[in-house]
Amino acid sequence: MKIKQLSLIIILLLLLAACGGATTESASDGKITAVSTIGMVTDIVENIGGDHVNAIGLMGPGTDPHLYVASAGDVTKLSDADVIFYNGLFLESQMEEVLEQLSENKTVVPITKGLDTAQLLASPDYDDEFDPHVWFYVPFWQEAAIQVRDTLIEIDPDNQADYEANADAYLEELDALHAYVEEQTARVPDAQRVLVTAHDAFSYFGHFYGFDVLGLQGISTESEASTDDVQNLADFIVENQIPAIFIESSVPVRTIEAVQAAVQDQGFDVEIGGELFSDAMGDTGSSAGTYQGMVRHNVDTIVGALLGE
Numbered sequence: 001m002k003i004k005q006l007s008l009i010i011i012l013l014l015l016l017a018a019c020g021g022a023t024t025e026s027a028s029d030g031k032i033t034a035v036s037t038i039g040m041v042t043d044i045v046e047n048i049g050g051d052h053v054n055a056i057g058l059m060g061p062g063t064d065p066h067l068y069v070a071s072a073g074d075v076t077k078l079s080d081a082d083v084i085f086y087n088g089l090f091l092e093s094q095m096e097e098v099l100e101q102l103s104e105n106k107t108v109v110p111i112t113k114g115l116d117t118a119q120l121l122a123s124p125d126y127d128d129e130f131d132p133h134v135w136f137y138v139p140f141w142q143e144a145a146i147q148v149r150d151t152l153i154e155i156d157p158d159n160q161a162d163y164e165a166n167a168d169a170y171l172e173e174l175d176a177l178h179a180y181v182e183e184q185t186a187r188v189p190d191a192q193r194v195l196v197t198a199h200d201a202f203s204y205f206g207h208f209y210g211f212d213v214l215g216l217q218g219i220s221t222e223s224e225a226s227t228d229d230v231q232n233l234a235d236f237i238v239e240n241q242i243p244a245i246f247i248e249s250s251v252p253v254r255t256i257e258a259v260q261a262a263v264q265d266q267g268f269d270v271e272i273g274g275e276l277f278s279d280a281m282g283d284t285g286s287s288a289g290t291y292q293g294m295v296r297h298n299v300d301t302i303v304g305a306l307l308g309e
């Protein structure tokens, strides 16, 4: 009900903005204005757009994209954009309606649209939806980058050569990143390859890099973990003597602390192995403030804690 009302307000604001004929920044500096949702998408746009694109991200560090509702300011930015990029696969579930409206008269691209659905995992939360957390498998994010490259070339063909060169360099960096993840995760013995986190963001990471992943909440953070969920997870940790569990930047800490307390009640001690960046990157300028930095931080944190380093 509340969401419906908000959506209505947003649509009205959109219509107002459209009638107002707001001017885009691109008119003044000759750049394309690209607005994107999560930081990881904005990161791709910055890397491939380079000097030709003003990349504006809506969701900052610590923001939960599952719950994020576009503000009036966001709607203005979206309305003024030359192109909009978002993750898709129902990640930005509260923005679907706004994005759909906008797609009627501008280029709105879910960057996951080129992925081979046969390789995607099912969402445990929504029927007929895929797990949206595809950035945790680096080759998927390379596909996403290609989608951004091709879209920019389409709307700004004069700068095709630059977009191609930028994309080539970025894709090469992601090749190295993928190799790093494979190399580091290979150090963890099979029996220790269990990743316990607050919500099911790491299924692709687990599936492709060989970890069992247990999340306390479902794939979306919309559902609160129940006491039963906490107890079941605690029992599993004690039974399997799992040394470390992890908190996430975009999910309240108390969920995973409740698990730790339930484990301690059974006389076993589980470490909180550190903070993982699941659905949002770290602060701008920090080591996890880029997509690549975020992936490296997560891998280092997971591997380090599970190996007790």
Ligand SMILES: [Zn+2]
Residues within 6 Å of the ligand: 066, 133, 199, 200, 201, 219, 220, 221, 278, 279
């Ligand atoms: Zn998530």
